[in-house]
Amino acid sequence: MSSKKTSRDFSRYTAVLTPVLGALLGVLIGSLVVVTRERSLFLVLGQMFHGAFGTWSNFSSSMVYAVPLGFTGLAVAFSYSAGVFNIGAEGQLQLAALSAAVVAVNPAFGFSPLVHVTLAILAGSAAGALWASVPGLLKAYKGFNEIVVTMLMNYIAILLVSYFLQGPMKNPSSYYPQTVRFQQTAWIQRIVPSLNLHWGAVIFLAAVAVVWFVLHKSVFGFQIRSVGFNPEGARYAGTNVKGIMLASMVVSGALAGLAGSVEAMGVYRRVMEGFSPGYGYDAIAVALLAGLNPIGIIFSSFFFGALRNAAGNLQVDFGIPISFIYIIQSSAIVFVISAQGFLNRFKMFMRRFKHAA
Amino acid sequence: MLHDILSMVFSEAFLSSSIRLASPLLLAAMGGILSERSGVLFLGLEGFMLLGAFFGFLGSYYFGPYVGILTAVAVCMVISLIYAVSTVTLAVNQVVVSVSMNILALGITGAYLRVLFGAHTHQLTTVRLRVMEIPLLSSIPFFGAFFRQNLFTYIGYLLVPVVYIIFFRTKWGLNIRAVGENPHAAETMGVNVSRIRYLSILWASAFAAVAGASQTIGNLGIFVDNMIAGKGFIAFAAIILGRFHPLGVMLTVFFFGIVDAFQLNLQAMGSSIPYQFPLMMPYVFTLIAFLLAGSGKAPKAWGVPYTMEK
Numbered sequence: 252m253s254s255k256k257t258s259r260d261f262s263r264y265t266a267v268l269t270p271v272l273g274a275l276l277g278v279l280i281g282s283l284v285v286v287t288r289e290r291s292l293f294l295v296l297g298q299m300f301h302g303a304f305g306t307w308s309n310f311s312s313s314m315v316y317a318v319p320l321g322f323t324g325l326a327v328a329f330s331y332s333a334g335v336f337n338i339g340a341e342g343q344l345q346l347a348a349l350s351a352a353v354v355a356v357n358p359a360f361g362f363s364p365l366v367h368v369t370l371a372i373l374a375g376s377a378a379g380a381l382w383a384s385v386p387g388l389l390k391a392y393k394g395f396n397e398i399v400v401t402m403l404m405n406y407i408a409i410l411l412v413s414y415f416l417q418g419p420m421k422n423p424s425s426y427y428p429q430t431v432r433f434q435q436t437a438w439i440q441r442i443v444p445s446l447n448l449h450w451g452a453v454i455f456l457a458a459v460a461v462v463w464f465v466l467h468k469s470v471f472g473f474q475i476r477s478v479g480f481n482p483e484g485a486r487y488a489g490t491n492v493k494g495i496m497l498a499s500m501v502v503s504g505a506l507a508g509l510a511g512s513v514e515a516m517g518v519y520r521r522v523m524e525g526f527s528p529g530y531g532y533d534a535i536a537v538a539l540l541a542g543l544n545p546i547g548i549i550f551s552s553f554f555f556g557a558l559r560n561a562a563g564n565l566q567v568d569f570g571i572p573i574s575f576i577y578i579i580q581s582s583a584i585v586f587v588i589s590a591q592g593f594l595n596r597f598k599m600f601m602r603r604f605k606h607a608a
Numbered sequence: 609m610l611h612d613i614l615s616m617v618f619s620e621a622f623l624s625s626s627i628r629l630a631s632p633l634l635l636a637a638m639g640g641i642l643s644e645r646s647g648v649l650f651l652g653l654e655g656f657m658l659l660g661a662f663f664g665f666l667g668s669y670y671f672g673p674y675v676g677i678l679t680a681v682a683v684c685m686v687i688s689l690i691y692a693v694s695t696v697t698l699a700v701n702q703v704v705v706s707v708s709m710n711i712l713a714l715g716i717t718g719a720y721l722r723v724l725f726g727a728h729t730h731q732l733t734t735v736r737l738r739v740m741e742i743p744l745l746s747s748i749p750f751f752g753a754f755f756r757q758n759l760f761t762y763i764g765y766l767l768v769p770v771v772y773i774i775f776f777r778t779k780w781g782l783n784i785r786a787v788g789e790n791p792h793a794a795e796t797m798g799v800n801v802s803r804i805r806y807l808s809i810l811w812a813s814a815f816a817a818v819a820g821a822s823q824t825i826g827n828l829g830i831f832v833d834n835m836i837a838g839k840g841f842i843a844f845a846a847i848i849l850g851r852f853h854p855l856g857v858m859l860t861v862f863f864f865g866i867v868d869a870f871q872l873n874l875q876a877m878g879s880s881i882p883y884q885f886p887l888m889m890p891y892v893f894t895l896i897a898f899l900l901a902g903s904g905k906a907p908k909a910w911g912v913p914y915t916m917e918k
Contacts, residue, residue: 284719336703395898396848398651398703402841403891414884535707570726574718574833581712585694585705592698599915 269590270540270547270583274554277583284578285571295571302564303557309564311446315518317556319344319530321455322510324537324548325462326503330383332466332543333499334479335390339401340507341531342408343379347508348515349412351375352420352430352522355437355515367436372454372512379508380501382408387500391493397500405531416524429523439517449517456549458509463545475499507531528559528573536580540587555580609879616873624753625872627761628827630865632657632819634764636843637850637857638771639815644847645775646808647788647909651706652691654840655713656684656813660820662717665831666724668734673825676734680817687712688813696805699913710840718833736829760822767815771854784808788907791914801914816840838891845894851904860897867893 389395466472541547643650660680668676742755775781850857871886
């Protein structure tokens with residue numbers, strides 16, 4: 252009894268400790284890459300810290316970066332809880348932003364900001380959900396590898412968005428491939444006028460609460476997790492495994508869609524080509540570092556958001572390539588997942604050792 | 609318009625460019641197929657191709673194209689050990705590590721390109737491998753195009769029979785297939801599952817590296833961020849579509865080469881179609897091919913980590 256309790260305490264301990272260690276190790280490895288003779292590790296780390304948290308304005312920007320990462324992180328975590336790996340958040344969020352823009356530029360909905368914002372967000376999420384339902388259907392009913400399908404669909408989505416921004420939806424009076432500015436009634440406003448943090452952050456926290464509730468307190472969530480844990484067992488228990496897989500992708504696409512529409516409405520107030528620096532791809536690291544836990548995603552999205560913000564500042568100030576954050580992301584994931592693997596192998600080894608003794 | 613398209617498609621130049629565009633896919637797929645058949649899901653093809661393209665470029669930039677190829681292979685094999693240790697030795701989720709390998713490749717290539725060369729990377733070029741005409745064969749009308757290619761394409765041709773022989777004529781290949789179907793049974797028969805899977809991963813990363821290097825040293829002579837642009841995923845899809853058989857995979861990648869040549873020519877013809885749609889074609893066609901052909905029968909233990917206890 253007591254040994255069982257300590258082992259549970261131990262795993263709870265490692266569940267928090269490994270991601271933190273992974274994040275720190277990732278930052279260290281990533282930073283070593285950009286260290287030169289003139290640029291010591293401490294200078295890089297110090298500048299990163301300053302860029303992310305040094306001033307109220309930097310801190311606010313870190314949170315602004317965290318919002319889309321949080322939504323896409325939730326998206327990846329949601330479907331992956333059912334064992335479906337959605338690598339397509341990037342395509343979903345881009346199409347969602349475009350779809351939200353169709354509503355957001357239309358003055359017909361301008362009679363109430365609340366209605367306009369809500370409709371635009373819904374339009375975005377619907378587009379994301381629709382785009383994600385294709386790999387969802389193929390995975391659930393045909394057994395296609397969802398990673399290949401979502402990845403191919405990312406390229407298609409990004410090219411489609413590019414076509415619309417250069418063609419039918421282009422602002423005719425602008426040189427750049429971008430839509431006209433959204434109607435003011437479709438803006439997601441700033442919380443404090445002097446800082447760029449917008450109400451999208453609150454929408455994100457609400458989404459965390461909903462996703463946490465659905466995953467951990469509802470029958471649907473129980474089915475999702477049981478399909479993710481053991482599809483055969485879930486089928487045996489009478490769960491509609493295929494339906495659950497598809498539903499998990501639809502919800503995932505809708506969440507990824509929120510990232511795109513909220514980003515467009517809260518930050519740029521329009522959609523332009525390349526408005527997402529890859530929030531959909533960062534989502535993988537966000538979700539995995541958080542161990543798929545919605546509450547954990549608040550922290551991991553903030554960590555990676557701060558990192559993007561800091562890296563942006565480093566690029567401007569020192570010409571340090573922003574790509575080094577991908578080294579940080581991948582080192583952190585590989586560390587966290589390998590640490591779990593190592594602990595599992597170690598436990599197995601100890602069990603066999605005890606049996607032998 | 610239609611006449612133009614038809615006369616384009618049935619030209620020797622079109623055949624030649626189809627082959628050229630299929631060759632990185634062929635190299636990557638002939639690498640990946642060993643890993644897949646040994647039961648290890650190798651979604652990292654994309655990332656290793658990108659690393660291969662970059663380190664191939666780097667080696668070639670400083671020491672010439674042949675050193676470039678070797679550099680690409682060496683670096684990719686070393687980095688693939690991260691993948692091998694975590695997925696085979698520590699038995700962690702192959703999909704997750706594959707995806708992180710792809711992210712890692714984006715990071716390493718993007719960061720080092722600028723650390724080494726600064727912000728102005730667009731003028732950097734390296735020597736490219738020239739086309740080698742094979743005497744007699746290259747003078748065959750029309751089909752001579754197969755024998756007017758560069759070294760990378762010939763390596764690709766060679767790999768098809770080599771992989772075929774490995775799979776179906778050697779003990780090693782038998783073991784690879786056994787490990788991919790039922791690692792427990794294979795282990796009982798005295799096969800070292802971990803060793804087979806390590807070798808398969810090293811093989812896959814080595815030829816993904818050559819495939820990537822073919823894009824810089826063989827093709828463009830320059831390195832551009834994320835220049836593989838999904839070719840690794842298309843090669844992966846080709847392995848599935850080709851039913852995990854070297855000959856099936858060869859036919860599939862050739863089909864993808866034709867699609868790619870078609871869209872490039874369509875763009876070059878200066879038609880009124882917005883350029884995004886031709887660019888989309890390789891991805892759309894891969895998806896459609898996937899839908900029409902179905903996913904087929906994969907090795908039974910594909911993607912399942914192996915631990916002796918279970």
